[in-house]
Amino acid sequence: MxxxxxxxxxxxxxxxxxxxxxxxxxxxxxxxxxxxxxxxxxxxxxxxxxxxxxxxxxxxxxxxxxxxxxxxxxxxxxxxxxxxxxxxxxxxxxxxxxxxxxxxxxxxxxxxxxxxxxxxxxxxxxxxxxxxxxxxxxxxxxxxxxxxxxxxxxxxxxxxxxxxxxxxxxxxxxxxxxxxxxxxxxDLSEAQKIYRFGEQLGLAFQIQDDLLDLFGTEAQVGKQIGGDVLANKKTLLSIAAKRLASPEQRLTLKEIEQVKNDTDKIARTQKIYQELGAKSYCETKMNNFHQEALQALDLIESKHSKAAFYDLAEFLLNRAH
Amino acid sequence: MxxxxxxxxxxxxxxxxxxxxxxxxxxxxxxxxxxxxxxxxxxxxxxxxxxxxxxxxxxxxxxxxxxxxxxxxxxxxxxxxxxxxxxxxxxxxxxxxxxxxxxxxxxxxxxxxxxxxxxxxxxxxxxxxxxxxxxxxxxxxxxxxxxxxxxxxxxxxxxxxxxxxxxxxxxxxxxxxxxxxxxxxxDLSEAQKIYRFGEQLGLAFQIQDDLLDLFGTEAQVGKQIGGDVLANKKTLLSIAAKRLASPEQRLTLKEIEQVKNDTDKIARTQKIYQELGAKSYCETKMNNFHQEALQALDLIESKHSKAAFYDLAEFLLNRAH
Structure with missing residues (x-):
């Protein structure tokens, strides 16, 4: 390899x-x-x-x-x-x-x-x-x-x-x-398993992207933190937060959307997403997709050299740690 | 068929x-x-x-x-x-x-x-x-x-x-x-001949389109005559006219481009294109491509039923008559 x-x-x-x-x-x-x-x-x-x-x-x-x-x-x-x-x-x-x-x-x-x-x-x-x-x-x-x-x-x-x-x-x-x-x-069935590995890994990777955009460091993501929040972009985080919020907390979420000061807006969003459990919910989701990807890999016959794929999954999903 | x-x-x-x-x-x-x-x-x-x-x-x-x-x-x-x-x-x-x-x-x-x-x-x-x-x-x-x-x-x-x-x-x-x-x-060589038939017929057809747009009737083209001229669009007609024109006639062509009255502009363009021989030049070009198309067809083995293609060429290029 x-x-x-x-x-x-x-x-x-x-x-x-x-x-x-x-x-x-x-x-x-x-x-x-x-x-x-x-x-x-x-x-x-x-x-x-x-x-x-x-x-x-x-x-x-x-x-x-x-x-x-x-x-x-x-x-x-x-x-x-x-x-x-x-x-x-x-x-x-x-x-x-x-x-x-x-x-x-x-x-x-x-x-x-x-x-x-x-x-x-x-x-x-x-x-x-x-x-x-x-x-x-x-x-x-x-x-x-x-x-x-x-x-x-x-x-x-x-x-x-x-x-x-x-x-x-x-x-x-x-x-x-x-x-x-x-x-x-x-053969066809092996090819489909590696497809599934990529698909599930991609989902984990994308959710990690959403998480890092708000909870990562600039060094990790290579750009300013909080871009999604400042653009009021829909992400799994924002959708989960809305679902987990009480009617009152929803009003707070709407209020935060209107905050003009960037640093303030990001800090308040980080705080409420953690309180609501949206962050840990997304982490769990990400880990589940990661596990799904690895399971697809496990099913591929061991005569094929799968080590590189395990390494890859580790490498791609290691940015968050 | x-x-x-x-x-x-x-x-x-x-x-x-x-x-x-x-x-x-x-x-x-x-x-x-x-x-x-x-x-x-x-x-x-x-x-x-x-x-x-x-x-x-x-x-x-x-x-x-x-x-x-x-x-x-x-x-x-x-x-x-x-x-x-x-x-x-x-x-x-x-x-x-x-x-x-x-x-x-x-x-x-x-x-x-x-x-x-x-x-x-x-x-x-x-x-x-x-x-x-x-x-x-x-x-x-x-x-x-x-x-x-x-x-x-x-x-x-x-x-x-x-x-x-x-x-x-x-x-x-x-x-x-x-x-x-x-x-x-x-087989490959027959397929390429029918390709060439289509390609050459297409060229003849497009030049006919340019000709009809200025010299056809509304009944023939299903829209108002002179659209290309009014839009100052480049066509084989306008390019040939420019090449065939003397320096003086080129000034006239430029002058006609600026004419505001549509009927006047179309009539003057028709007249000068005929005088310059641009119309007959394009008709010759069209006929040449038509002949090229038919020659490609002639080369196809006669065991194939080519009649429909001869009919088609006739049908498509008959709008001008």
């Missing part, structure tokens, strides 16, 4: 070798720009990891890894338009640096390019790869739509929220792993 | 049976709406026609026909955003009826749904279908980008313009036919 660094290197090299046409420049320049903004390349790493764990050389997974990374970047470019986000990884988003039309169209062609990468596999496994990838692509779009819908709604349940983050973010982690497993030669 | 009406019926039925999920409603309602706005369904008809001409039942081509039609509608939804078009087929565009974010995302998922339709074919032909479809999808995006670029440029050559319309519109006609041919069992 290779180290994470060597997987990242494989991916970065493949991305630099990825030959986007020179013309039309307004279509492909934004992609060249966006693909070099970096990021952890977590999803393609998962694909390579699974390719190797299930018995092939990591390099054999590189086209699928690229497909997943390109798809992810397509969805970021379009999400950034929808969220009117000016920055991504500290740099201008495509619609900011160019314009919305260019961001729409270059996103479109990037999605098609993702399919093109997947099309590099032999016909005998291509259809299976395609089926997983396509279903995931649909679900990610659905997740983004639910996310937009939820901004307008005040009755979002925990179940709704978890289903939204499952679609919007977790399924792509499952997909990344399953593609690798299929390329590695896993 | 079935009649065009019966092909249309097959397609309309398949579109009504096409089960888009109910939720999220904001994602799928716009697609249900847009797919019932109608249109001639020319592209999916081509697929069914080719499926049958090359030896299979038209019904066997239905999933590919749907893939082509869904792809076409995806590109219309996104193009309408980019063109800020309020209406499509006399009805509100998706971004007008809902909003831009919803039009982006529902377009995205429609593209994925198009791939899903294509994925219904057996692995042995699926890879070939996929390769043609994917390449075409990339080219259509490139064509749309060139179209947007050309609006900002004053040095667009006839060659540039023709390459733009080839990418933006003609390749999808070629693709629609080639998919049908592959499903019908054509």
């Amino acid at each position: 290779k180290t994470l660094v060597s997987y990242t290197e494989l991916i970065e090299n493949a991305l630099s070798d990825f030959n986007l046409p020179q013309q039309p420049a307004q279509l492909y320049d934004p992609l060249r720009y966006f693909l070099t903004l970096g990021g952890k390349r977590m999803r393609p790493i998962l694909t390579l990891l699974a390719t190797e764990a299930f018995g092939k050389n990591a390099k054999d997974g590189i086209h699928a890894a690229l497909a997943v990374e390109l798809f992810h970047n397509f969805s970021l470019i379009h999400d950034d338009i929808m969220d009117a986000a000016p920055l991504r990884r500290g740099q201008h988003t495509v619609h900011e640096k160019w314009n919305t039309n260019i961001a729409i169209l270059s996103g479109d062609v990037l999605l098609v390019k993702a399919y093109e990468c997947l099309g590099k596999y032999d016909a005998n496994i291509f259809k299976n790869l395609f089926a997983v990838f396509n279903q995931t692509a649909i679900e990610v779009c659905e997740g983004q739509q639910y996310d937009m819908d939820f901004e307008q709604r005040n009755d979002v349940s925990e179940e709704d929220y978890i289903e939204m983050i499952r679609l919007k973010t977790s399924v792509l982690l499952g997909c990344a792993l399953e593609l690798g497993a299929i390329i590695g030669g896993a | 079935k009649t065009l009406v019966s092909y249309t019926e097959l397609i309309e039925n398949a579109l009504s049976d096409f089960n888009l999920p109910q939720q999220p409603a904001q994602l799928y309602d716009p697609l249900r709406y847009f797919l019932t706005l109608g249109g001639k369904r020319m592209r999916p008809i081509l697929t069914l026609l080719a499926t049958e001409a090359f030896g299979k039942n038209a019904k066997d081509g239905i999933h590919a026909a749907l893939a082509v039609e869904l792809f076409h509608n995806f590109s219309l939804i996104h193009d309408d955003i980019m063109d800020a078009a309020p209406l499509r087929r006399g009805q509100h565009t998706v971004h007008e009826k809902w909003n831009t974010n919803i039009a982006i995302l529902s377009g995205d998922v429609l593209l994925v749904k198009a791939y899903e339709c294509l994925g219904k074919y057996d692995a042995n032909i699926f890879k070939n279908l996929f390769a043609v479809f994917n390449q075409t999808a990339i080219e259509v995006c490139e064509g749309q980008q060139y179209d947007m670029d050309f609006e900002q440029r004053n040095d667009v050559s006839e060659e540039d313009y023709i390459e733009m319309i080839r990418l933006k519109t003609s390749v999808l006609l070629g693709c629609a036919l080639e998919l049908g041919a592959i499903i019908g069992g054509a």
Whole structure:
């Protein structure tokens, strides 16, 4: 099993070798720009990891890894338009640096390019790869739509929220792993187990993200604490807090939403979320998804080298400690 | 060989049976709406026609026909955003009826749904279908980008313009036919010939469109004459006119662009385009592409029933007479 660094290197090299046409420049320049903004390349790493764990050389997974990374970047470019986000990884988003039309169209062609990468596999496994990838692509779009819908709604349940983050973010982690497993030669049932591992781990990871955003340190999250609270964003924490609150406490929650002083608003939210048990509720939820992920892993035949996946789960969910 | 009406019926039925999920409603309602706005369904008809001409039942081509039609509608939804078009087929565009974010995302998922339709074919032909479809999808995006670029440029050559319309519109006609041919069992070289037939016919058709827009009758085109001229749109006519004009005549062309009275502007443009020979130049170009299309058809082995394609070429290019 290779180290994470060597997987990242494989991916970065493949991305630099990825030959986007020179013309039309307004279509492909934004992609060249966006693909070099970096990021952890977590999803393609998962694909390579699974390719190797299930018995092939990591390099054999590189086209699928690229497909997943390109798809992810397509969805970021379009999400950034929808969220009117000016920055991504500290740099201008495509619609900011160019314009919305260019961001729409270059996103479109990037999605098609993702399919093109997947099309590099032999016909005998291509259809299976395609089926997983396509279903995931649909679900990610659905997740983004639910996310937009939820901004307008005040009755979002925990179940709704978890289903939204499952679609919007977790399924792509499952997909990344399953593609690798299929390329590695896993049979269908093993491939589905590693998918479930990724999906459940993704849910745990996302809830951890919500928790760290309010209860972490700047060093842990690499940005200011309390961003979600300041933006009055719906998270599992805020939804759970509302459910756990008495009618009186609900009024307090509403009051805190209106607080103008940032430090004050964050401190008061931290305090009431702890009092209400929303924090510990989310921690339990996170641990449950973590356990679900590990159970899916336990069910995979031990002839496959699963150690890297256990390490990964530990690594990803260790930010909170 | 079935009649065009019966092909249309097959397609309309398949579109009504096409089960888009109910939720999220904001994602799928716009697609249900847009797919019932109608249109001639020319592209999916081509697929069914080719499926049958090359030896299979038209019904066997239905999933590919749907893939082509869904792809076409995806590109219309996104193009309408980019063109800020309020209406499509006399009805509100998706971004007008809902909003831009919803039009982006529902377009995205429609593209994925198009791939899903294509994925219904057996692995042995699926890879070939996929390769043609994917390449075409990339080219259509490139064509749309060139179209947007050309609006900002004053040095667009006839060659540039023709390459733009080839990418933006003609390749999808070629693709629609080639998919049908592959499903019908054509070998690679026959499939490529029918692709070329569609591509060249598409070029002839688009140039005819430009000609009719200025020199046709309202009955022929189903809308007011002179729309391109009033919008100062670049067409093969306007580009050829500029090239054929003397320095003095170029000043006249510029002068006409500024004319405020619509009837006057159209009449003066018609007159000068005829004087410059731009009209007859475009007619010759159109006829050349038409002949190229027929020659591609001539090269296809006569064991295949090509009559429908000759009829089609006649039918499509008969609007001008």
